[in-house]
Amino acid sequence: MVIELFTAQGCAGCPEANARFESVATEPGVIALTYAVDYWDYLGWEDTFARPEFAQRQRAYRKPLRLRDVSTPQVVIDGRRQVVGAQTPALQSAIDEEAARRVFPPEIEFREGGDRVGVGSGRAPAGGAEVVAVTFTPGPQEVEIARGDNRGRTVRHMNVVRSVRTLGEWTGRPALYALPAALEPGLAVAVLVQAKDDRRILNGAVLAPH
Numbered sequence: 001m002v003i004e005l006f007t008a009q010g011c012a013g014c015p016e017a018n019a020r021f022e023s024v025a026t027e028p029g030v031i032a033l034t035y036a037v038d039y040w041d042y043l044g045w046e047d048t049f050a051r052p053e054f055a056q057r058q059r060a061y062r063k064p065l066r067l068r069d070v071s072t073p074q075v076v077i078d079g080r081r082q083v084v085g086a087q088t089p090a091l092q093s094a095i096d097e098e099a100a101r102r103v104f105p106p107e108i109e110f111r112e113g114g115d116r117v118g119v120g121s122g123r124a125p126a127g128g129a130e131v132v133a134v135t136f137t138p139g140p141q142e143v144e145i146a147r148g149d150n151r152g153r154t155v156r157h158m159n160v161v162r163s164v165r166t167l168g169e170w171t172g173r174p175a176l177y178a179l180p181a182a183l184e185p186g187l188a189v190a191v192l193v194q195a196k197d198d199r200r201i202l203n204g205a206v207l208a209p210h
Contacts, residue, residue: 001029001102002077002078002201004032004035004057006054006058006074007021007036007072008040008047008050009048009050009145010043010046011073011150012149014072017072018156018157018158021073022156024091024095027095032159033134033190034159035161036054037050038054040072044149045147049143055070057164058076061076064197071084073085075091102203106120106202108204110191110207116176116177117177119131119175123172125195126197128170128195128197130193131193132166132167132192133166133190135161135162137160137188140156141156142157143157163180183209190204190205191204191205
């Protein structure tokens, strides 16, 4: 299961959501990824982890989740449903419910050497699917905020995403994909098989740092 947190260091309500997200990030079978967005930078603090493409990824969920707009903090579970604010009971309940829904996902296997990943056969969703590589720094990181709404606070993040790259299309047939070359020391990569249209994540797997 893949749970994605969209957060910002300049968002007043995000530090508490980050903590709640971290509390479920180590559950068995969970791939937890934190995306920092940049649209709160105007409040006085430029997020040190944000990239424009992370906000674009969040906006891609707006239509399939039937949202009028995007906001932070937001958790998206397997691309199927959202939990606003990452409230603990609602988040845990949603994780449990979505875990029971996944049936026969395509297998993901990293090849020896860590330079390629294989995706097995399965039923491709309407509109097709793509294989996405999400590079992230595993574990917690802390940032001291000097300006903006969180001025004077130390904000903690879990599994901070560094880059997102589409490796290719998946048609339902077994296929091999080249992984991003030369990962920096300490970085991990999560490979996601994701529907193009409704953004459902069919499966995910993590290649840990060497």
